[in-house]
Amino acid sequence: MKKQHRSLATPYYLCEEELLEQNLKVLDYVQKESGAKIILALKGFAMWSTFDLVSRYLKGCTASGLYEARLAREEFCKWNPHAEVHTYSPAFKEDEIEEIARISDHIVFNSPNQLNRFVCKVKEINPKIEVSLRVNPEVSSSPVDIYNPCGLYSRLGTTVENFDENLLKELDGLNFHALCEQNVDALEEVLKSFDEKFSKYCKNLKYINFGGGHHITKKGYDLEKLIWIIKEFKKKYNDIEVYLEPGEAVGWETGYLVSTVLDTFKNGMDIAILDTSAEAHMPDTLAMPYRAEVRGAGKAGEKKYTYRLGGNTCLAGDIMGDYSFDKPLEVGDEMIFEDQIHYTFVKNTTFNGIKLPSLAIKRKNGTIELIKEFGYEDYRDRLS
Numbered sequence: 001m002k003k004q005h006r007s008l009a010t011p012y013y014l015c016e017e018e019l020l021e022q023n024l025k026v027l028d029y030v031q032k033e034s035g036a037k038i039i040l041a042l043k044g045f046a047m048w049s050t051f052d053l054v055s056r057y058l059k060g061c062t063a064s065g066l067y068e069a070r071l072a073r074e075e076f077c078k079w080n081p082h083a084e085v086h087t088y089s090p091a092f093k094e095d096e097i098e099e100i101a102r103i104s105d106h107i108v109f110n111s112p113n114q115l116n117r118f119v120c121k122v123k124e125i126n127p128k129i130e131v132s133l134r135v136n137p138e139v140s141s142s143p144v145d146i147y148n149p150c151g152l153y154s155r156l157g158t159t160v161e162n163f164d165e166n167l168l169k170e171l172d173g174l175n176f177h178a179l180c181e182q183n184v185d186a187l188e189e190v191l192k193s194f195d196e197k198f199s200k201y202c203k204n205l206k207y208i209n210f211g212g213g214h215h216i217t218k219k220g221y222d223l224e225k226l227i228w229i230i231k232e233f234k235k236k237y238n239d240i241e242v243y244l245e246p247g248e249a250v251g252w253e254t255g256y257l258v259s260t261v262l263d264t265f266k267n268g269m270d271i272a273i274l275d276t277s278a279e280a281h282m283p284d285t286l287a288m289p290y291r292a293e294v295r296g297a298g299k300a301g302e303k304k305y306t307y308r309l310g311g312n313t314c315l316a317g318d319i320m321g322d323y324s325f326d327k328p329l330e331v332g333d334e335m336i337f338e339d340q341i342h343y344t345f346v347k348n349t350t351f352n353g354i355k356l357p358s359l360a361i362k363r364k365n366g367t368i369e370l371i372k373e374f375g376y377e378d379y380r381d382r383l384s
């Protein structure tokens with residue numbers, strides 16, 4: 001393994017500004033060509049030390065509750081005072097709704113119940129706030145069930161059956177979110193269902209938010225078709241505003257997780273233990289699941305030396321997978337997991353007391369900045 005950035009102690013995530021900006025430029029191209037506004041879903045990527053850059057391209061953030069809304073207001077809007085904060089939650093709480101109303105430009109309710117319960121209070125606190133309802137188009141080709149918001153008995157969004165025309169007088173827009181790492185054909189299907197079910201309610205609305213899950217920055221994504229679909233939609237709906245709110249597409253392939261081999265031995269096969277964890281630091285590799293690429297490694301058996309890479313926790317299943325290498329692994333070798341910037345540190349835990357990976361940024365001028373290091377106190381202070 002190439003030994004680089006030896007000055008930073010592993011494990012750490014390194015986000016490369018140049019790669020992030022490449023993604024932002026692709027997203028901005030979609031904005032400019034289609035007329036849609038794109039906002040960042042903080043749930044997937046929230047490294048706010050990059051927001052000076054992100055806010056130059058994206059029009060705001062979408063938040064899933066009070067803390068994300070605060071982060072958007074405090075760390076995104078400070079760079080761009082025109083940036084918008086959109087806040088959605090499966091259910092808002094009485095003791096948080098006032099602050100959410102104060103710091104949000106848009107509020108998105110999940111159900112007619114929630115809207116009826118809070119809309120007056122929200123508009124009283126923030127008369128300029130725009131109000132939306134998340135609807136469920138009941139169509140999704142999401143690859144896995146845990147990421148399918150439109151599956152059977154879904155709690156996310158209001159079905160057309162539960163939609164009530166009386167809500168329209170309160171509504172400025174409608175939201176849906178039905179995709180996960182998908183190309184335009186999946187959006188087309190969802191839009192068809194949205195049209196069938198909800199177009200009759202869109203006449204006087206200001207905007208429709210197409211949610212996230214658009215894999216816009218992935219190689220092979222059909223940008224031109226997305227632009228065409230948005231333009232057609234706007235034409236059909238009297239130049240209605242369209243929002244997209246990707247998370248993953250912003251952080252997609254913008255950096256990696258660097259770890260170190262701590263030990264190797266055999267038990268039926270070669271095993272290596274790393275100073276990171278699939279469970280705590282790459283949770284989607286187990287939840288989705290998917291196999292993270294390791295720099296310089298092949299699939300099991302592809303190269304001469306195959307190892308099972310495992311994490312440094314006591315969970316038996318804390319395993320990244322089987323990978324092969326040209327040379328035997330040695331203690332101290334660096335192991336780089338590619339594309340670990342989205343849905344990783346936003347989900348990290350200190351399970352088993354394992355150290356949280358540091359956060360680092362490679363700036364556009366090439367310097368590597370250690371942004372944040374975590375220690376024992378971060379573990380201790382969450383537990384009592």
Ligand SMILES: *Cc1c(COP(=O)(O)O)cnc(C)c1O
Binds near residue numbers: 180214246248
């Ligand atoms: C998760 C989520 C997003 C972002 O999804 P990505 O797959 O990261 O693009 C956007 N909107 C809502 C409502 C979400 O729940």
